Amino acid sequence: MKNIILTGDRPTGRLHLGHFVGSLSQRVELQNSGKFDEIYIEIADAQATTDNADNIEKIRQNIIEVALDYLACGIDPKKTTIFLQSQVPELCELTFYYLNLVTLSRLERNPTVKQEIKMRGFKTSIPVGFLTYPISQAADITAFNANIVPVGDDQLPMIEQTREIVRSFNSIYGETLVEPKAVLPENETCCRLPGLDGKAKMSKSLGNCIYLSDSPEEIEEKVMGMFTDPNHLKVTDPGNTKNNPVFIYLEAFAKEEHFKKYLSEYKNLDELKAHYEKGGLGDMKVKRFLNDVLQETLEPIRKRREEYQMKIPEVYQILLEGSQKARKVAFETVTKVKNAMGINYFEDLDLINQQTLKFAKSKGDNTKNN
Ligand code: TRP
Helix, strand or coil: CCCEEEEEECCCCCCEHHHHHHHHHHHHHHHHHCCCCEEEEEECHHHHHCCCCCCHHHHHHHHHHHHHHHHHHCCCCCCCEEEEHHHCCHHHHHHHHHHHHCCHHHHHCCHHHHHHHHHCCCCCCCCHHHHCHHHHHHHHHHHCCCCEEECCHHHHHHHHHHHHHHHHHHHHHCCCCCCCEEECCCCHHHHCCCCCCCCCCCCHHHCCCCECCCCHHHHHHHHHCCCCCCCCCCCCCCCCCCCCHHHHHHHHHCCHHHHHHHCCCCCCHHHHHHHHHHCCCCHHHHHHHHHHHHHHHHHHHHHHHHHHHCCHHHHHHHHHHHHHHHHHHHHHHHHHHHHHHCCCHHHCHHHHHHHHHHHHHHHHHHHHHC
């Protein structure tokens, strides 16, 4: 069996550090490992319309931002197909048939969808398209025969839903679709980076993000203003590193080389943490170190982004070619699906013969009766 990766993002904003540790850096590693036969990254603009029907402009504006963030992080269009969901209409066709394999109550039980409904204040006015987006996500995954879906843990319910659809489809219509597996980031901190304000999640709507495209000045200002341990008032106070976003970010980004270069009194993060916990280490010093680490990490990403920003038509061309390639593959899957379901009438010579015989026979019967 081929190893095929598919993953994606809704283009509703620029990507931030949470995306970087949670998925982007892993995608680049997977891409460069050379272990995969095909890799697809979908910009899920159609899915983004399910809760932005009245603000398509936001999606239009952010497609290019997300594409630039991908390219900036090292997604290479020669190795990875980047495509736009809306430009692959075959995905809608698959969705239409999968809709029949899922019950309303099953959709209503999806924990991620439930939480999103609460967050968006839909209450009882839930758009049908929104409630059913996990089914369309199953189409995204199965259209490319993906067996591996690298995602954050909030997407696990979608992968589970996809697996159920695949099993249901295959048991009714015969072995056709590939059952995918989710792959989570290895390290737990990486699953969910807290916000600058210490809130559970870095999220655009909470305004607590460092964006991959932030300037060096913006990064510094944000780091220096970060929430830390509210009880660590004096330098001499013992501090808490556990729920302290500054230390969580260091956990995600600081390497031993960074200590050598910027903070050589400490060998590694364990030593720095021990000092902070004992007391005698001030927040400013830790923040300045975090700033150095983030500046070093983000500089090459920002530089590459700036290069692509100078050639926007070329970036749209990458998306166009990716979408054309994705369409070919999705069409093959739709053809297989329709064959399996028996809705390929015009190629089905058996069916045409059978119908011919049926009516020839009934005509014969009629003549006899007369
Ligand atoms: N639901 C994902 C998100 O909100 C985006 C997405 C759409 C996706 N289709 C996908 C992710 C297929 C993985 C696989 O970010």
